[in-house]
Amino acid sequence: MSRQTELLAAALAHASRGWYVFPLWPGSKTPAVPDSWERRATRDPATIRRWWAARPFNIGIAVGPSGLIVIDLDTPKPARTGAGTSVTSDTSQVTAGTVCVGSTNVSDTSATSAQRRHGRDVFVALCAQHGEPIPATTLIVATPSNGWHLYYRHPPGPKLRNTKGGTARSLGEAIDTRAHGGYVVAPASVVNGRDYRVVRNHEPVPFPGWLTNVLRHLDRQTSTPATVHPVAVPLTVADRRGAFLRAALTREAEHVRAAPNSRGNAVLWGAAVALGQLVAGGELTSDLVTEVLEQAATAGGRRTVAEARATIRSGLRRGAQRPRTVAS
Structure with a gap:
């Protein structure tokens, strides 16, 4: 039995137990559908066969939907x-x-x-x-x-x-x-x-x-959020373009800081995608974006720096596919 066939059989077996599965990149813990893995997790055998026919994906189990x-x-x-x-x-x-x-x-x-x-x-x-x-x-x-x-x-x-x-x-x-x-x-x-x-x-x-x-x-x-100071954005504003970039950084960081725990990673990933487009367009540096989003994502001890950085890196990679620039 090939490795791909073995993984397909395992994914079907997990689904038959009532568990919702989705693909992870081969040899990895990273979802192959990072922006919507919980929504796309399935027990449908036809969908599972189609996914694992493409490549030897590892298998993720969406814990909540699986009960x-x-x-x-x-x-x-x-x-x-x-x-x-x-x-x-x-x-x-x-x-x-x-x-x-x-x-x-x-x-x-x-x-x-x-x-x-x-x-x-x-x-x-x-x-x-x-x-x-x-x-x-x-x-x-x-x-x-x-x-x-x-x-x-x-x-x-x-x-x-x-x-x-x-x-x-x-x-x-x-x-x-x-x-x-x-x-x-x-x-x-x-x-x-x-x-x-x-x-x-x-x-x-x-x-x-x-x-x-x-x-x-x-x-x-811990139901009451810890007191957290506003996110600091170390970006000098010299003109209208600088003001726009500072506002974009601040807006995305505050969205991340205010996100409920149940959606924290999704909001962080989306913010990294949006700012990653500006990084790809040469408007911001990846180091600056990572610093600002990391500060927002770890506020109040909600996640570790390593967890935040992994999500940010994934979002920056996706954002790099659609570079964006700011008009002068």
């Missing part, structure tokens, strides 16, 4: 300064033990803030703090970076949002969640020569009620 929520337990990242406080920041009361999650024994030991832990260890500590068993009897997928995706059915009630590990609204360092507005790379996909593979083949079980309560509590705590 899922996925916990992403990641490998340790280099230490960062200014990380948001998380509910797992104090593990001094956690009793050491060993718990089997997936196919690996995970040691749960207390750690100082200077130590970097795998998301598995942080998740074990979180469960212990709440006096709850580890909800590991569900579908578990190993990622190429030695992380794990734990799949659950989305709970009843309001939609849960994505969270980013280590921020004020997260389950802990190295734990992301993917819900409405998010996607995950599906099993059978390959990145850097390594595949996403199922290590515990269960149907996703309901998301635990206590975890739902934790996430809803975090949402309530």
